[in-house]
Amino acid sequence: xxxxxxxxxxxxxxxxxxxxxxxxxxxxxxxxxxxxxxxxxxxxxxxxxxxxxxxxxxxxxxxxxxxxxxxxxxxxxxxxxxxxxxxxxxxxxxxxxxxxxxxxxxxxxxxxxxxxxxxxxxxxxxxxxxxxxxxxxxxxxxxxxxxxxxxxxxxxxxxxxxx
Amino acid sequence: xxxxxxxxxxxxxxxxxxxxxxxxxxxxxxxxxxxxxxxxxxxxxxxxxxxxxxxxxxxxxxxxxxxxxxxxxxxxxxxxxxxxxxxxxxxxxxxxxxxxxxxxxxxxxxxxxxxxxxxxxxxxxxxxxxxxxxxxxxxxxxxxxxxxxxxxxxxxxxxxxxxxxxxxxxxxxxxxxxxxxxxxxxxxxxxxxxxxxxxxxxxxxxxxxxxxxxxxxxxxxxxxxxxxxxxxxxxxxxxxxxxxxxxxxxxxxxxxxxxxxxxxxxxxxxxxxxxxxxxxxxxxxxxxxxxxxxxxxxxxxxxxxxxxxxxxxxxxxxxxxxxxxxxxxxxxxxxxxxxxxxxxxxxxxxxxxxxxxxxxxxxxxxxxxxxxxxxxxxxxxxxxxxxxxxxxxxxxxxxxxxxxxxxxxxxxxxxxxxxxxxxxxxxxxxxxxxxxxxxxxxxxxxxxxxxxxxxxxxxxxxxxxxxxxxxxxxxxxxxxxxxxxxxxxxxxxxxxxxxxxxxxxxxxxxxxxxxxxxxxxxxxxxxxxxxxxxxxxxxxxxxxxxxxxxxxxxxxxxxxxxxxxxxxxxxxxxxxxxxxxxxxxxxxxxxxxxxxxxxxxxxxxxxxxxxxxxxxxxxxxxxxxxxxxxxxxxxxxxxxxxxxxxxxxxxxxxxxxxxxxxxxxxxxxxxxxxxxxxxxxxxxxxxxxxxxxxxxxxxxxxxxxxxxxxxxxxxxxxxxxxxxxxxxx
Numbered sequence: 001x002x003x004x005x006x007x008x009x010x011x012x013x014x015x016x017x018x019x020x021x022x023x024x025x026x027x028x029x030x031x032x033x034x035x036x037x038x039x040x041x042x043x044x045x046x047x048x049x050x051x052x053x054x055x056x057x058x059x060x061x062x063x064x065x066x067x068x069x070x071x072x073x074x075x076x077x078x079x080x081x082x083x084x085x086x087x088x089x090x091x092x093x094x095x096x097x098x099x100x101x102x103x104x105x106x107x108x109x110x111x112x113x114x115x116x117x118x119x120x121x122x123x124x125x126x127x128x129x130x131x132x133x134x135x136x137x138x139x140x141x142x143x144x145x146x147x148x149x150x151x152x153x154x155x156x157x158x159x160x161x162x163x
Numbered sequence: 164x165x166x167x168x169x170x171x172x173x174x175x176x177x178x179x180x181x182x183x184x185x186x187x188x189x190x191x192x193x194x195x196x197x198x199x200x201x202x203x204x205x206x207x208x209x210x211x212x213x214x215x216x217x218x219x220x221x222x223x224x225x226x227x228x229x230x231x232x233x234x235x236x237x238x239x240x241x242x243x244x245x246x247x248x249x250x251x252x253x254x255x256x257x258x259x260x261x262x263x264x265x266x267x268x269x270x271x272x273x274x275x276x277x278x279x280x281x282x283x284x285x286x287x288x289x290x291x292x293x294x295x296x297x298x299x300x301x302x303x304x305x306x307x308x309x310x311x312x313x314x315x316x317x318x319x320x321x322x323x324x325x326x327x328x329x330x331x332x333x334x335x336x337x338x339x340x341x342x343x344x345x346x347x348x349x350x351x352x353x354x355x356x357x358x359x360x361x362x363x364x365x366x367x368x369x370x371x372x373x374x375x376x377x378x379x380x381x382x383x384x385x386x387x388x389x390x391x392x393x394x395x396x397x398x399x400x401x402x403x404x405x406x407x408x409x410x411x412x413x414x415x416x417x418x419x420x421x422x423x424x425x426x427x428x429x430x431x432x433x434x435x436x437x438x439x440x441x442x443x444x445x446x447x448x449x450x451x452x453x454x455x456x457x458x459x460x461x462x463x464x465x466x467x468x469x470x471x472x473x474x475x476x477x478x479x480x481x482x483x484x485x486x487x488x489x490x491x492x493x494x495x496x497x498x499x500x501x502x503x504x505x506x507x508x509x510x511x512x513x514x515x516x517x518x519x520x521x522x523x524x525x526x527x528x529x530x531x532x533x534x535x536x537x538x539x540x541x542x543x544x545x546x547x548x549x550x551x552x553x554x555x556x557x558x559x560x561x562x563x564x565x566x567x568x569x570x571x572x573x574x575x576x577x578x579x580x581x582x583x584x585x586x587x588x589x590x591x592x593x594x595x596x597x598x599x600x601x602x603x604x605x606x607x608x609x610x611x612x613x614x615x616x617x618x619x620x621x622x623x624x625x626x627x628x629x630x631x632x633x634x635x636x637x638x639x640x641x642x643x644x645x646x647x648x649x650x651x652x653x654x655x656x657x658x659x660x661x662x663x664x665x666x667x668x669x670x671x672x673x674x675x676x677x678x679x680x681x682x683x684x685x686x687x688x689x690x691x692x693x694x695x696x697x698x699x700x701x702x703x704x705x706x707x708x709x710x711x712x713x714x715x716x717x718x719x720x721x722x723x724x725x726x727x728x729x730x731x732x733x734x735x736x737x738x739x740x741x742x743x744x745x746x747x748x749x750x751x752x753x754x755x756x757x758x759x760x761x762x763x764x765x766x767x768x769x770x771x772x773x774x775x776x777x778x779x780x781x782x783x784x785x786x787x788x789x790x791x792x793x794x795x796x797x798x799x800x801x802x803x804x805x806x807x808x809x810x811x812x813x814x815x816x817x818x819x820x821x822x823x824x825x826x827x828x829x830x831x832x833x834x835x836x837x838x839x840x841x842x843x844x845x846x847x848x849x850x851x852x853x854x855x856x857x858x859x860x861x862x863x864x865x866x867x868x869x870x871x872x873x874x875x876x877x878x879x880x881x882x883x884x885x886x887x888x889x890x891x892x
Contacts, residue, residue, distance in 0.1 A: 063851065069850060
């Protein structure tokens with residue numbers, strides 16, 4: 001993955017080339033765009049019913065079988081304070097790495113892969129009136145509107161194994 | 164039998180040696196590459212030192228002598244009295260190789276090149292005698308390094324010369340074993356015979372005789388004759404003794420290859436050159452220095468008897484010998500655990516897939532009873548059997564002796580003895596009992612707790628108390644392991660004062676666990692110490708540590724699918740027995756339906772399934788539901804409430820009685836009972852975290868995840884963990 005090929009494939013980034021490029025997978029929840037570093041995305045999977053777990057946060061939809069390993073699935077909409085997603089076959093689970101763990105995130109749809117020069121990533125404005133924004137690591141403006149980049153570790157903290 | 168034990172320890176020592184040598188080589192190479200940090204030198208020193216220590220225990224003099232001087236040199240480097248120049252590093256590397264040859268020799272009686280050994284030893288001594296002198300050595304040492312390294316590159320058994328006949332030669336004894344017709348009928352098992360014969364040095368088996376055509380075949384008669392070829396140090400008489408028990412039921416002939424013995428050339432040595440001449444020739448062609456090749460060829464030429472013997476011997480035998488000699492070092496193979504885990508997982512996947520196929524097939528067969536379906540059914544069944552076997556074999560790879568945990572325990576006891584000012588000795592037995600690595604990992608913690616408990620509460624407070632009670636000053640704690648069926652039993656037994664029932668009772672009443680009116684049997688009182696909320700530890704001393712009581716031990720054991728019992732005789736001692744499954748990778752489970760999900764109950768905890776009669780349902784004023792079962796009242800727990808599952812409308816009338824171990828029997832209301840099956844355990848923690856009430860998960864035939872219930876922790880989730888007195892009634 002050299003910058004060169006990235007530039008070829010993404011001619012628009014050529015014009016405002018500043019800083020190394022980073023790629024993000026973007027997806028939609030309630031028509032808002034969110035992005036996750038492509039290196040953290042393991043795969044994208046169609047929604048299948050999960051096995052629910054007792055006494056978990058509302059946004060934890062349960063666990064699913066990912067080729068023999070048990071992977072928890074979190075509902076991004078619910079995590080951001082929305083209602084439970086009424087998941088159907090058109091919904092998508094983005095399987096990501098968080099630390100050493102594999103976690104699924106339920107979203108409405110995957111939209112794109114974008115290449116963003118790191119200099120174009122804008123900080124998230126802070127301010128009490130905005131509420132807790134720590135789960136976002138930055139904002140990017142694209143042709144199709146703003147993409148909020150997720151900080152997965154803050155959003156779905158995992159307990160790292162001891163040792 | 165003592166011999167056998169000793170032999171086992173030797174095998175362990177050699178295994179350890181190979182590990183240590185691998186470390187040594189690694190660090191020596193690092194040194195040679197210029198890494199001269201303290202840790203590298205120390206690690207290398209430790210490796211040599213450990214080998215020396217072990218060798219001393221078994222009296223391998225040659226090895227001890229060499230390791231000693233090697234160690235001395237390493238020590239000089241370690242203490243910065245010598246600078247590891249490249250010349251010195253070369254000597255060290257060769258010494259590392261020599262260690263390997265010596266260990267090999269000690270293990271397999273392979274010959275050692277005495278000349279090389281004494282040269283190298285001389286060089287090391289030279290280094291040890293004065294670091295300054297080291298500067299002169301280089302030239303000669305480099306030259307000799309060249310010639311020796313080639314020798315060492317070839318397998319050690321090809322190196323030359325006599326190794327002295329100090330050890331008893333093994334001889335070849337052939338036992339022709341022709342069982343009579345009713346051999347099977349009298350309950351003999353050839354496989355078992357062969358198994359025990361292995362310990363006597365059984366080397367090969369030849370099967371003679373013919374199985375009659377199928378129509379004449381009598382499966383109750385043994386049609387075969389075996390020829391057992393032993394390669395053993397034991398005498399014919401020893402073997403005769405071994406076979407004695409079969410003498411009335413089988414025709415047994417003994418013949419010994421005594422001639423070999425007289426020749427004084429071990430079979431290995433005779434066989435090896437014969438089979439490996441090609442290789443030696445190859446290495447000669449490859450440009451090995453003249454001296455080394457001549458040396459290699461010498462034994463073949465110098466011992467015509469051997470050479471002659473070598474070739475006319477049946478080819479297979481020579482090859483067998485060579486294979487044996489060669490397979491010597493790699494009898495055990497070190498494989499990274501994750502690789503084996505992957506294998507175990509894959510087999511688990513296959514079992515799940517197979518279950519899926521079987522399930523689907525049953526559905527198809529229910530509607531379509533064609534021949535094809537039947538045939539496929541047989542195939543699936545055969546596959547299922549093979550899979551089980553495959554699974555067992557794979558699990559066997561991961562099995563480990565409990566020794567790895569047990570060996571840490573003497574230290575625990577020593578430390579505690581110091582801390583408590585008690586005299587105690589730990590006796591281990593059954594350390595070689597093999598258990599799956601997954602269980603081994605989990606054993607250490609509960610065992611430590613149990614030993615702490617025995618040290619702290621089990622043994623008398625002082626040695627004087629013991630003497631007064633007519634016992635030896637030193638308390639004895641026995642830790643043992645054994646297989647019983649598909650489970651492993653681990654016992655911790657002390658010869659202390661036994662459970663102080665009055666004190667336990669008083670404490671339980673004080674803590675409100677029982678009321679003064681409860682009349683408990685002595686056994687019931689003993690069991691109180693497992694009750695959560697009954698921890699003498701926090702109060703009595705800091706030793707039983709972290710305020711953790713025996714209830715934690717019990718919880719842990721139960722969560723592993725095991726049981727925990729206690730037997731105590733006042734004044735005589737206490738005996739804890741824990742029973743664990745051999746593996747945590749698979750377990751037998753009962754599949755149940757609660758709400759709209761399937762769950763698994765560990766079969767080990769299931770007592771029975773019940774139909775709930777309306778009359779049998781009782782309600783306490785506190786709102787707690789009870790179920791009357793044969794005159795006994797059990798807590799009745801609605802799993803749907805605890806597991807936040809929807810109610811399916813109709814009133815449920817199915818209950819499963821489970822033994823929680825910590826708080827007696829309880830009845831769980833379930834929607835449906837599907838049946839029992841073996842399940843493959845999957846971890847929730849791997850990608851998520853521990854979930855209260857759930858011990859793990861498994862994948863069902865349809866690919867769905869089912870959660871495995873951890874009943875004791877489910878009950879505590881319920882928030883209403885009943886008091887002991889409630890459970891007693």
